[in-house]
Amino acid sequence: MSKKHPVIVITGSSGAGTTTVKKALEAIFYRQKLKPVVVEGDSFHRYDREGMQQQVIAANRAGVNFSHFGEAANEFERLEQLFRDYGESGGGQKRYYLHDKEEAQQHAKRLDIELAAGQFTPWEDIEPGTDLLFYEGLHGLVKTANVDLTRYVDLKVGVVPVVNLEWIQKIHRDSAERGYSEDEVVDNILRRMPDYVKYITPQFSETDINLQRVATVDTSNPFIARDIPTLDESFVVIRFRKPDIRNTDFTNLLSMISGAFMSRRNTIVVPGGKMGMAMEIILTPIIRDLISRRHQG
Secondary structure: OOOOOOEEEEEEEOOOHHHHHHHHHHHHHEEEEEEEEEEHHHHOOOOOOHHHHHHHHEEEEEEEEOOOOOOEEEEEHHHHHHHHHHHHHHHEEEEEEEOOOHHHHHHHHHOOOOOOOEEEEOOOOOOOOOOEEEEEEEOOOOOOOOEEEEOOOEEEEEEOOOHHHHHHHHHHHHHHHOOOOHHHHHHHHHHHHHHHHHHHHHHHHOEEEEEEEOOOOOOOOOOOOOOOOOOHEEEEEEOOOOOHHHHHHHHHHHHHOOOOOEOOEEEEEEHHHHHHHHHHHHHHHHHHHHHHHHHOO
């Protein structure tokens, strides 16, 4: 951890609501006139799109478990190095994973090199003069025999849906956008499950604040669900590791967020549509405190 160069992590799987929380943080950074280094978790995968496909095929033939969730498919040591370097000096190296043709063209023009969707940009030094590092991805709080990212993070936020909701979103996304059959998607879910249990789930015991989206519609059989529950068809359970985290005022939260209620002394529940608003209210004073300590040296 670092007073001078704080590191903020949002860790969670796709569809969990990480985009909503990311937008809330970006709004806070803008209003507080902060200059963040933004790091995407995808950029620390070990293999590009083509390489990953080859690795999965080889693993399947060998009867070995292999997925994006696991240690073998990711640069955990390099991510830990970034967190450590940034905390110590405000420096470090990052790169970008190019999700689509538009991103590839943007970075190819910026770097004056040829790039294609599914590839990584070269590693680059972080520009000087930033206020904090903001990571959003799958593995921001991973612990293994070789790494412990939690040692270098100042604010840890987890975002996760109940597992049936996560499966519904994956089935719909992979079927509609990637052309997989339902059987293929289910096989993929099962193949990744050991790595999910080993590397993803434990992170949510390390968070300062954890958000879990719970649908208020029937998701008991995710394999036949026709629609993805919307935020308005959900509640978000917000758990604070310590009820007094940086003097969080629960009474104020309840008065400002319509429909919110306390389920435990360290847990507040808000309507899904209020998730972004709740995060801005909760995180603004916490980030102000981090920045204040930074200026105090």
